Structure formats: structure tokens, C-alpha cells
Amino acid sequence: MSQPLIKFEKVWKTYGEGEARVNALAGVSFSIPRGEFVAIMGPSGSGKSTAMNIIGCLDTPTRGRYDFLGIDAGDLDRGRRAILRNRHIGFIFQGYNLLPRTTAAENVELPLVYRGIGAADRRRLALEALDQVGLANRADHTPAELSGGQQQRVAIARAIVTNPTLLVADEPTGNLDTQRSHEVMELLTSFNHERGLTIAMVTHEADIAEYADRTIRFLDGHIVSDGISAEAA
Amino acid sequence: MLWETIRLAMLSIRRNVMRSILTLLGIVIGVAAVIAMITIGSGTTEKVKSDIAKLGSNLLIVNAGRPPVPGSRPDRVIRELGDKEVEALRTHLEGARAVAGAAQKQVRVVYGNESLTVGVTGADPDFLVARDWQIASGRPFTDQEARGGAGVCLIGETVRQQFFGAGDPGDATIRVNKMSCKVIGLLEPKGTTGFGQDQDNVVIMPITAFQRRIAGNRDVDSIYISAEENVSTSDLQDSVEGILRDVRRVPADKDNDFNIRDMTQVAETMASATTVMTGMLGAVAGVSLLVGGIGIMNIMLVSVTERTREIGIRLAIGAHERHILVQFLVEATVLSLFGGLLGIALGLGLAYAASWVLSVPFVPSAAVVLLAVGFSALIGMIFGFFPALRGARLDPIDALRHE
């Protein structure tokens, strides 16, 4: 198990052509072992989301190599990456991104639908996941009937219902007040501790980053610091 | 999984009921038009066939005058048919079940205070045989009555209703022109023809009486000849032609100065003409289906754009391109199918209403309905494919960023 779950080797991501050319990532290298909780920080436009998209197999490097689970994910086609995401990766977004007019339970079931799991099992697993985020009694509510904190917890249930290896969270507390933010972080930390879920999380807030084991700082597409978080130290 | 997708499609259609219905209007109207056209068309074909069958089976009708040739004027002077021709056919023609001369005139018929303009026919007793016309009650006239030109007559259902209401004509005497005529029987009802002519507004009397007291001449308007069971009408037609040319002394180098219509052929010609018409109208209606398909494509493009973010979410959490493609294809198909079903209901409704108005039979065809179902599903698939593909090919990151 010496092999890291995530390994960036001189990863470049370039957008645009000529004058408008932007290096969102400029030869970034780092790795994340299984079970680690990593916070990624940096000013706006520094390349955090770009890195997260590649980590989450939504995107591929322009140059360099990205290994996920020891597989060269940059080399996989769309379909294979979709399968990889479905089997191994859960996503949480700043804006929750639940399907509107769809109940919490149905939202949580969604990744299971694409796994081809039957309706009864789906429902059971979704209810279990909702229970784990403390929303068992909201299973049949639609997003519009839930608060921001509750919606984000439904999103967490949807991310963990498939029991993934990696959780990718891009500013998960960006839209939440301090108290809801800490509730969400407590949840993520518990999944990290109890299941050994690897977490890569972007945040702007230092007190949120403190929940992580390690913090990587980006600036202009480069890593400027990579170290053990204050609390974990 | 497929069931799931269908359920999802239904949900999404339900969420935009008004928009869905407006979108579907093209398909609904297209399918309704096709169904209505074809159903009314086959009803008309049926009607034409049965009308002609009502004239009698294996029937030849002879009239005076050259056969009508398109583009040439009809003869100015027509040599009428007469008893001589009827007699000749009766004596010499083989293979005929019945030969009957008949003459006709619109005449005012009076009974008590009631009067009615009726198509009065003077006919030989065999006329009813030739035309397969049954007597509902009473009796036909005898040969003796026919020869003697007796004042007896058979009346049609319309005439009975006008004069006797719900009652029985009994031995009533009606006045036809200035002639008194005893009602001896009631003809079985035949209904109206496809051209709206009431075939029951008739009075039939011996032709001798008709010629003497109504027409005032010895002319025979038409000769009805029905073929025996296994005699072909075209063979019979040849024999009739020979006998008539003979008796009318038509020189060998001259055309017939009479015409013979084979009603079986007329029936076939007319039926195939209405079938062609139906097909053409159906094709025109089919074009509106194409317009409906473009409507579906349009709405699906809107739907894909509106739900870009949803597509992004689905792709991010592991939906395959194929899943998105199928989802939108199913949605387009269900939508179109729904429109098709509405269209079928509407089309059948229209055809039913039209069958009342045109008094043709209502003949819905299961094959046509199934075809419409299949066709509307196909339209959904074809026109839904491009929008669905567009959704499936979206980049998940872009799609997630979409507002």
C-alpha cells in the first residue's frame, strides 16, 4: 500500500491560444496517500478548481501525468473516466448541485441508478446514507424545502452512498454560515476517520482548512506551500 | 433502468404540461389528420362499394347513346331503347338471371293531404330480381298485372313514412300524376347513396302502366341485366352487345349507339379511385407530421439547454454519455408518442363525426392506428436524437458551471 491514491507529476493545464493563453496549472507535482484529508487553498484564479477537476477525473492534464489508483487517468476516454467517477469518487460542490424538484432520497439514489442497482436496494442505501448525515426524516423533501446546510448534507449523502475511495469537495462551505460550515466539516471528518475516506477539499477559510491533515497552497498555477495543518500538527 | 428512464421522462413532461402540449400540437394535428383522412377515406370506399353492390350483383346496365368518351360531345340525338330491345335480349341472351327494362321520372305523388316528389320507376317484374331488391311486406306485381298495365305499385320506405307515418299502407290507393295506383307492397329500405340520393324515395309500377299513363311514350330508359351465378359479366356484356347491335341494326362500321356499364367494374374503379385519393390526402397529412417532428426537436433542444446543469451533475456522478442520450431520447419518444395517442383519439373522433355527417360507415383500422403509434414514436426518436446527442456530449465541467 505504499502507492499513493493520487499522484500529480508535472501536471500542466493550459487554456486558450496565443495571447489569451493561460496556464491554470504550471507543472504541478504532489501526491495524496489513501485516507488523507487534504485542504487546498489559494487566491481566486490560482488553479485550485482546475486541479480538483483533474483529481476528480472530470478533466485531464494538457501535459504531465495524473495517476489515480495507480491508473494513468489522463489517458482514459470519457466513458472510462465516467465509470471511474461512478465507482470511486464522490463530489460535493459549493452550490450543492442537487436536482431540483427531486426528493432528497432520489437525489442520493442517483449515482446508484448509474451503477445499475435495483430500485429497492437503491432506496435502502439512500436512506442509510441520509441517516448518516442526520436527514433520515427529510428523505421525501425536495431541495426547495430544505435549508442550505441540509441541502449540502444531502449532497454529502449522495457523494458517500456509493462508498467511494475519494471525496472531492470544491468549497463545500462557501455558501454556508459559520455554524452550518462546522456541522458539515464534522461530518466530513467523521467519514475520513471512520471509513478512511480520502478527501480533497478546496477552501478559502483557514478555520475550515484546519479540519484537514494537510494543506496545499496554490498561487498562479504553482504550489507555494505544502504542509501539515496547524491542528493536526 | 429503462422503466426508470420512462418514469423520469413522464415527470419532466408533466412539469411543463402547457409547453409540452403546445409542442405536441404539430404531432397531434399531423397524426389526427392522417388517421381522420384514412378512416374517412376507407369509410367512403366501403360506402361506394356497398352502394354499387346494392344496385345488384353482377349487374349490367344498358342505356341509350354512345358510351361517354372523355373529350367528345355526347350525341345530340339519341335513339332511345324500347320494348323491342328488351324482348330481343329476353329471347336470345344466354346466361342472364334476369332482364328488365325500366323507365323513370320524377313525379308528384299524392295521398290524402300529403304529397311528395318521388322518383317513379316503371319496370318489368324481373327488375327486383336484377337489382337484388327484396320486398319487405306485400307482394311484387304479377306478370299479368305487368302485361295489362294495372294500376298497382310498390313503395319505398321514405314514401311509406311520408304518407302512412308509423302505420301500414294496407290496400291504400295513392295518386301518381293523374293515375290511381293501389299499393301492393313495401320495398326493403336501401338508405342513401354516397352522393346523398335517397334510394327509398321510390314508387315502382309495371312499365306498361308507366309508359301509358306517366311518360306518354314507349321508351325504356335502362335495361338491367344480371348474370347467372358463374357467368362472367364481361362475357355477358359481349353477348348483349351483339344482340343489341343486331336488333338496332347498327352498321358494322359504326360505333354502338348504346352503352353497357358493368357495375362490378364501376365498383372497382371507384373504390380504387377513392383509395388513391385517401393515399394522397394521407401523404399531405404526413407532411404535417414532419413539421411536428421539428417541433419536438425544438423543444428538446430547449430542454437540454435548460437542464445543462442537471446533465453536468449526472455526468459528474458517473452517468455515461449513453445514459444521457437514452434519457433524452426516451423523453422525446414519450413526448411524441403521447402526441401520437392524442392525435389518434382526435383523428378517430373527427372520422366518427364525419362518418355521421357524410353518412359513410366508420371503419377504424387497427393497422393504421398501430402505424401511427409507431410512426410518432419514430419521429420522437429521429428528431430527439440530435438534441439528445448534444446533451450527452456536453463537457461535465462546463455543464456544471452553467447557470
Ligand SMILES: Nc1ncnc2c1ncn2[C@@H]1O[C@H](COP(=O)(O)OP(=O)(O)O)[C@@H](O)[C@H]1O
Ligand atoms: N474553461 C476555462 N477556459 C479558460 N480559462 C479557464 C477555464 N477554467 C479556468 N480557467 C482559468 O484558469 C485559471 C485557474 O482557474 P481555476 O482553477 O478556476 O481557479 P480557482 O479555482 O483557484 O479560482 C484562471 O485564470 C481561470 O481564468
Ligand SMILES: [Mg+2]
Ligand atoms: Mg474555483
